[in-house]
Amino acid sequence: MLSDVTDRRPMAQDADAALLGELARLLGPRGYTDDRADLEPWLVDWRGRVRGEALALLSPADAEEVAAIVRLAAAARMPIVPQGGNTSMVAGATPPADGRALILSLRRMRAIRAISPLDGVAIVEAGVPLSALHDAAEAQGMRFPLSLAAKGSATIGGLISTNAGGTQVLRFGPMRALVLGLEAVLPDGSRFDGLSALRKDNRGYDLRQLLSGAEGTLGIVTAAALRLVPAVAARGVAWVGLETPEQALDLLRRLEAATGSAVESFEIVPADGLALVLRHIPATRAPLAGRHRWNVLVESVAPAGAEDPRVALEQALVAAIEDGVAADAVVAASESQAEALWKLRETMSEAERADGMAAKHDVSVPVSAMPGFIESARAAVEARFAGARVLAFGHLGDGNVHFNVRPPAGTPNGAWLAEHGDAVSRHVHDLTVAAGGSISAEHGIGQTKLAEYARLGDPVRLAAQRAIKHALDPLGLMNPGKLVPLAPGEAAP
Numbered sequence: 001m002l003s004d005v006t007d008r009r010p011m012a013q014d015a016d017a018a019l020l021g022e023l024a025r026l027l028g029p030r031g032y033t034d035d036r037a038d039l040e041p042w043l044v045d046w047r048g049r050v051r052g053e054a055l056a057l058l059s060p061a062d063a064e065e066v067a068a069i070v071r072l073a074a075a076a077r078m079p080i081v082p083q084g085g086n087t088s089m090v091a092g093a094t095p096p097a098d099g100r101a102l103i104l105s106l107r108r109m110r111a112i113r114a115i116s117p118l119d120g121v122a123i124v125e126a127g128v129p130l131s132a133l134h135d136a137a138e139a140q141g142m143r144f145p146l147s148l149a150a151k152g153s154a155t156i157g158g159l160i161s162t163n164a165g166g167t168q169v170l171r172f173g174p175m176r177a178l179v180l181g182l183e184a185v186l187p188d189g190s191r192f193d194g195l196s197a198l199r200k201d202n203r204g205y206d207l208r209q210l211l212s213g214a215e216g217t218l219g220i221v222t223a224a225a226l227r228l229v230p231a232v233a234a235r236g237v238a239w240v241g242l243e244t245p246e247q248a249l250d251l252l253r254r255l256e257a258a259t260g261s262a263v264e265s266f267e268i269v270p271a272d273g274l275a276l277v278l279r280h281i282p283a284t285r286a287p288l289a290g291r292h293r294w295n296v297l298v299e300s301v302a303p304a305g306a307e308d309p310r311v312a313l314e315q316a317l318v319a320a321i322e323d324g325v326a327a328d329a330v331v332a333a334s335e336s337q338a339e340a341l342w343k344l345r346e347t348m349s350e351a352e353r354a355d356g357m358a359a360k361h362d363v364s365v366p367v368s369a370m371p372g373f374i375e376s377a378r379a380a381v382e383a384r385f386a387g388a389r390v391l392a393f394g395h396l397g398d399g400n401v402h403f404n405v406r407p408p409a410g411t412p413n414g415a416w417l418a419e420h421g422d423a424v425s426r427h428v429h430d431l432t433v434a435a436g437g438s439i440s441a442e443h444g445i446g447q448t449k450l451a452e453y454a455r456l457g458d459p460v461r462l463a464a465q466r467a468i469k470h471a472l473d474p475l476g477l478m479n480p481g482k483l484v485p486l487a488p489g490e491a492a493p
């Protein structure tokens, strides 16, 4: 006889308790905790906007244990939320509100299994922090050419699963361009061993690419073979003041021509963004004497034996100033000066967060259209939402800026955003789509962009993504509620 819903609930709870018991036995005290204090930091997203709940935090020691966890969870129909450094901008690693989920952290899997300068490859486990890979590659005369502000806590698994961008995409592409091979556990518990890091492999659908940027919805990345490039011997880092984003893009093309495409980073920061950093971040100071409507941070590099990259950079900047493309510039004379300039860019988000909440957007349009978009979209948003203050900064060379909208000065941020935040975001996203762009250039969809993705995503693309999700994860247990919007009328699994 079928029991009714109220009868079934205790049975379901018994089944969940049995699963937790099995997991605790499998993983031992180092790999299993359901202590609320241990779980707490992992229940809230980095921006502090989305809170979830979970039954336990699992930290397996190896891929074998990951596979065992996935099989047990699948048998119990228990959702799994994989987590890296928990620095997602879109709450992509935050567990669901109903709390019936397990957080899976790969933080104990942090071996750098091999670094081969000859192959230009590093084999690393998913829990390795990005900065640890940087250090290990450097010790072998190589480097991993992807960097971002959260490098101390962001992990390789999280970077792959979110197809992270950062400040070197201009030259090397985003994370997926650096993934040569993957090892992963698929939703049925099977283990995919694709670590062989072949430079050429043309056997059809590419699992490595499917899992990159999948936000943990198709399986758990446990290790990766990553592309390394030779270490640089020297870098030139400059801070430039100029008047318009058009000038900035013009400057980028000039610098690329002058340096033989050695420009790796080209980041734009508006005057009020720099002001926020100087106000909120200790030990920062204005790099140029005057105030400039726009600033650019540029880095170019040179291999061993080549001329100091600062020479070409400085010459090109002098010419740009003479031609009226830039107003002022400073080239870092030492590594500590270079670090100080980078700090002004890398702490932008932190400074903005310290100043109060904003409606954040991460948009891309074709590179050539970005300068016009920044100015026209700012004017449109500020005209429609009286007093709103647009702060657009970031990766101009990639056609990607963080187009954030701050409430009017003196307004309680929370109340203003509660009233206008969704309308602001819809407006920004409509303008982006009208310009042929993407509403998520590098942060992913996660939870916070899901509704907008459902509203604006190309239906053919959405249908194909759902089909892939259903094919690989028919039970819908891998990071549910993220990335893949439900079809109209479709019930959540």
Ligand code: MLT
Binding pocket: 089, 149, 346, 348, 349, 362, 394, 402
């Ligand atoms: C950045 O470029 O600084 C990051 O993507 C963070 C952000 O968007 O706030």
Ligand code: ZN
Binding pocket: 165, 166, 394, 395, 402, 442
């Ligand atoms: Zn960014």
